[in-house]
Amino acid sequence: MLSTKFTPKNKMTKAEIDRKWWEVGDYFRRNSLWLLMYCTGCCAVELPPSMTSAYDMERLGMGPMATPRQADILLVSGYLSLKTLRRLIYTYEQMSEPKYVVALGSCPINGGIYHDSHAVINQLDQYIPVDVYVAGCMPNPESVLNGFVDLMEGIKQKTMNGWKRYHDHFEWYKENQKNSLGEVIVHDEFHQ
Amino acid sequence: MTNSINNLELVKELVSKTTTILKEENIDVQQLAFEVNTCDIHHVLSVLKSAGWKQLSYLSAVDWPDENKFEVVYILFNWDKPVYVQIRTKIDRENPSIDSILPIFPGAKYYEREAHEFFGIAFPGNPDYEKQLILEGWDDIPPLRKDFDPSAYSDRKFPSREYPQDYSVTDEKNHSLEKRAERKARAERLRTGGKKQ
Numbered sequence: 001m002l003s004t005k006f007t008p009k010n011k012m013t014k015a016e017i018d019r020k021w022w023e024v025g026d027y028f029r030r031n032s033l034w035l036l037m038y039c040t041g042c043c044a045v046e047l048p049p050s051m052t053s054a055y056d057m058e059r060l061g062m063g064p065m066a067t068p069r070q071a072d073i074l075l076v077s078g079y080l081s082l083k084t085l086r087r088l089i090y091t092y093e094q095m096s097e098p099k100y101v102v103a104l105g106s107c108p109i110n111g112g113i114y115h116d117s118h119a120v121i122n123q124l125d126q127y128i129p130v131d132v133y134v135a136g137c138m139p140n141p142e143s144v145l146n147g148f149v150d151l152m153e154g155i156k157q158k159t160m161n162g163w164k165r166y167h168d169h170f171e172w173y174k175e176n177q178k179n180s181l182g183e184v185i186v187h188d189e190f191h192q
Numbered sequence: 193m194t195n196s197i198n199n200l201e202l203v204k205e206l207v208s209k210t211t212t213i214l215k216e217e218n219i220d221v222q223q224l225a226f227e228v229n230t231c232d233i234h235h236v237l238s239v240l241k242s243a244g245w246k247q248l249s250y251l252s253a254v255d256w257p258d259e260n261k262f263e264v265v266y267i268l269f270n271w272d273k274p275v276y277v278q279i280r281t282k283i284d285r286e287n288p289s290i291d292s293i294l295p296i297f298p299g300a301k302y303y304e305r306e307a308h309e310f311f312g313i314a315f316p317g318n319p320d321y322e323k324q325l326i327l328e329g330w331d332d333i334p335p336l337r338k339d340f341d342p343s344a345y346s347d348r349k350f351p352s353r354e355y356p357q358d359y360s361v362t363d364e365k366n367h368s369l370e371k372r373a374e375r376k377a378r379a380e381r382l383r384t385g386g387k388k389q
Contacts, residue, residue, distance in 0.1 A: 082328065123350070
């Protein structure tokens with residue numbers, strides 16, 4: 001009911017005000033998404049046509065970002081070897097919230113053509129939460145952009161809450177990471 | 193001397209003078225392979241290096257489980273005479289070990305580490321050969337041996353996705369169009385949440 005001169009003003013509770021601000025934030029967020037492109041595999045070749053004049057990702061308000069601290073989307077393009085997954089988890093945990101993960105290609109879904117490899121994981125969402133999958137080997141630029149539009153729609157509908165799942169089921173994710181990777185810490189002789 | 197036929201002759205003469213050749217293979221006009229005894233490897237490599245084959249292009253191994261042997265392959269290249277020379281030697285598959293060639297080719301350091309990681313061959317003389325290079329925290333037998341089963345390893349280590357329904361066509365009589373219609377209907381249900389649009 002709208003408040004008039006004669007009725008008392010509607011008092012919003014703290015939770016309602018927070019929700020409103022989140023909606024305002026989500027509006028701006030979904031219209032300016034910054035991608036951190038973690039070009040792990042061959043699906044990365046679909047990104048140049050998506051970004052440049054042929055499909056022009058920037059008309060959706062999206063652009064590449066160089067650092068994980070300032071990016072909104074972690075874009076996993078293609079298969080993930082164990083080595084890459086360790087670095088990917090580092091990167092994901094460095095990103096500021098809210099953060100979204102978009103996985104391209106069939107390899108993060110079920111392993112794809114690398115399903116029986118000793119070095120490539122089969123299912124990405126066991127290790128970090130994935131918000132949007134774009135299937136295909138490789139997905140063409142139309143479906144890549146369609147995935148991003150789905151992501152924007154999902155942010156609007158508040159269904160893209162993978163980063164909350166990562167908080168809630170942190171132990172479960174860590175256990176899966178540990179089972180498959182041994183340890184997540186990177187030991188690199190060239191940087192120690 | 194740029195004619196590659198002459199170069200092949202030259203290499204053959206050079207190697208046969210140096211050591212006994214167990215097997216010789218003319219792979220093509222620019223590639224030659226020699227199998228030699230394990231004890232002669234260092235001698236052959238140093239003779240070839242001083243003759244101009246100064247680049248070690250690759251060092252790797254081949255697993256022959258039937259013969260119970262590993263074949264170590266050294267590929268050398270000469271920038272003046274366009275011939276690749278492969279020097280091969282067979283070593284035992286049980287406790288495989290071959291002396292390092294670091295004094296001849298210092299760049300072999302990383303190739304030897306790689307061969308140790310993927311085949312388990314020891315290279316005494318190379319101080320770092322046991323350090324990990326590519327695989328991180330490997331916990332099984334070396335993965336490029338033929339008796340390693342990558343599929344079983346993958347099933348054991350990495351959980352794979354389970355699907356609620358199987359759409360693969362296994363029965364010849366069951367026409368794939370039916371399956372496709374079924375799959376489309378399910379996709380439609382998922383998309384619209386069961387509501388008709």
